[in-house]
Amino acid sequence: MSAPRKLRVATVSLAGCFGCHMSLLDIDEHVFALLDKVELDRSPLTDLKTCGPCDIGLVEGGVCNSENVHVLREFRAQCKTLVAMGACAINGGLPAQRNHLDVGQCLSAVFQSRPGMDTAEVPDDPELPLPLDKVHPIHEVVRVDYFLPGCPPSGEAIWQFISDLLAGRTPRVSYPLLHFD
Amino acid sequence: MSQPTFLLDGQSVPFDDGQMILEAARAAGRYIPHLCWHPDFPPHGSCKLCVVKVAGRHVSACATPARAGAEVESDTPEINTERRTLLQMLFVEGNHFCPACEKSGDCQLQAMAYDLEMTTPRFRHFFPDRPVDASHPEVLLDFNRCIYCELCVRASREQDGKAVFALTGRGINKKLAVNAESGRLADTDFSADDKAAHICPVGVILKKRVGFAVPIGERTYDRAPLHEVALPKSEDSA
Numbered sequence: 001m002s003a004p005r006k007l008r009v010a011t012v013s014l015a016g017c018f019g020c021h022m023s024l025l026d027i028d029e030h031v032f033a034l035l036d037k038v039e040l041d042r043s044p045l046t047d048l049k050t051c052g053p054c055d056i057g058l059v060e061g062g063v064c065n066s067e068n069v070h071v072l073r074e075f076r077a078q079c080k081t082l083v084a085m086g087a088c089a090i091n092g093g094l095p096a097q098r099n100h101l102d103v104g105q106c107l108s109a110v111f112q113s114r115p116g117m118d119t120a121e122v123p124d125d126p127e128l129p130l131p132l133d134k135v136h137p138i139h140e141v142v143r144v145d146y147f148l149p150g151c152p153p154s155g156e157a158i159w160q161f162i163s164d165l166l167a168g169r170t171p172r173v174s175y176p177l178l179h180f181d
Numbered sequence: 182m183s184q185p186t187f188l189l190d191g192q193s194v195p196f197d198d199g200q201m202i203l204e205a206a207r208a209a210g211r212y213i214p215h216l217c218w219h220p221d222f223p224p225h226g227s228c229k230l231c232v233v234k235v236a237g238r239h240v241s242a243c244a245t246p247a248r249a250g251a252e253v254e255s256d257t258p259e260i261n262t263e264r265r266t267l268l269q270m271l272f273v274e275g276n277h278f279c280p281a282c283e284k285s286g287d288c289q290l291q292a293m294a295y296d297l298e299m300t301t302p303r304f305r306h307f308f309p310d311r312p313v314d315a316s317h318p319e320v321l322l323d324f325n326r327c328i329y330c331e332l333c334v335r336a337s338r339e340q341d342g343k344a345v346f347a348l349t350g351r352g353i354n355k356k357l358a359v360n361a362e363s364g365r366l367a368d369t370d371f372s373a374d375d376k377a378a379h380i381c382p383v384g385v386i387l388k389k390r391v392g393f394a395v396p397i398g399e400r401t402y403d404r405a406p407l408h409e410v411a412l413p414k415s416e417d418s419a
Binding site for chain 1: 272276277278279280281282285286291294295296298300301302303305306308309310397403406
């Protein structure tokens with residue numbers, strides 16, 4: 001009998017700090033068990049730039065600019081199961097702390113009125129994605145199947161969650177692995 | 182005559198005449214979730230986390246007298262789903278950014294979300310603009326996390342005899358206000374020794390310079406879940 005088909009998994013960090021990805025690597029030797037069962041599609045680990053049809057998509061980070069919206073929609077279109085991983089994907093997290101400020105004033109404060117900035121103007125290269133006026137949790141932009149809280153979720157929590165998903169169970173991160181901080 | 186009892190999730194709970202459902206359950210070592218209720222104060226009935234179903238009707242367990250023979254549903258999927266929805270509304274209404282909060286791990290709102298396995302805020306976030314008040318030398322006020330339980334208002338008025346806090350506005354415009362001409366805590370007679378300084382279930386009223394004396398990971402609800410911590414100590418050892 002042939003081995004069961006490996007599940008395709010894509011991961012991405014939108015408006016995040018890659019901390020959740022670091023935590024994913026914190027599953028240590030479970031990485032071997034994981035790679036027996038999955039193959040990676042688009043991910044910072046493969047450096048692929050587009051996402052093909054996948055079984056599971058893990059999204060770190062909220063939505064802070066136009067590129068985030070594009071990538072998130074691509075993930076939703078390609079992934080059968082989409083997971084919001086970490087505080088920023090779930091509630092906007094740290095980047096969303098700018099939400100009560102005006103984005104124009106934020107940009108000018110950083111690029112125009114900060115001592116030592118020699119350009120003195122807000123970068124407008126067409127390759128730079130436009131910031132949104134507010135940072136949004138990903139469930140405000142696409143439908144999300146599961147949520148894995150934590151800043152970041154611990155390696156143990158991620159492993160429990162992914163193990164459930166791979167085994168076909170409804171993933172459940174319960175006390176004491178469930179953390180918002 | 183033996184003590185009257187009611188049924189809480191099918192189990193018998195004794196009560197004294199006039200005792201509320203939540204109090205009687207608590208005395209019997211049974212936890213019903215609550216945020217605005219506190220043993221030192223009369224029931225407030227505003228957070229609605231203590232909602233239970235009695236004879237098909239939803240009532241606040243903190244403010245509904247126990248009745249002999251009543252069948253009370255509390256820890257059921259239906260009621261817990263409603264509680265989770267209430268929590269989600271509380272979370273999106275304020276700015277509850279746990280990773281940056283000194284109260285994380287000691288916060289009842291967060292601990293209840295863990296208890297009820299709330300993994301998503303589900304609704305659209307309001308991201309309200311609520312500036313902090315750091316004017317007082319000993320205490321910081323971070324209004325972003327206020328859930329309007331009025332415990333500080335009640336503690337200051339009824340136990341400290343000061344009336345430092347008040348809720349103003351109604352509905353979505355409701356906010357916690359400081360009772361001073363300037364609106365600043367420094368211009369009141371508030372003290373870090375007040376009852377009101379220690380009663381906030383979330384991270385609004387914070388003593389300065391001790392925020393991380395106990396590290397994250399070793400705090401109240403890191404050690405035990407809310408439904409154990411919230412019960413009276415004598416019941417724990419019984």
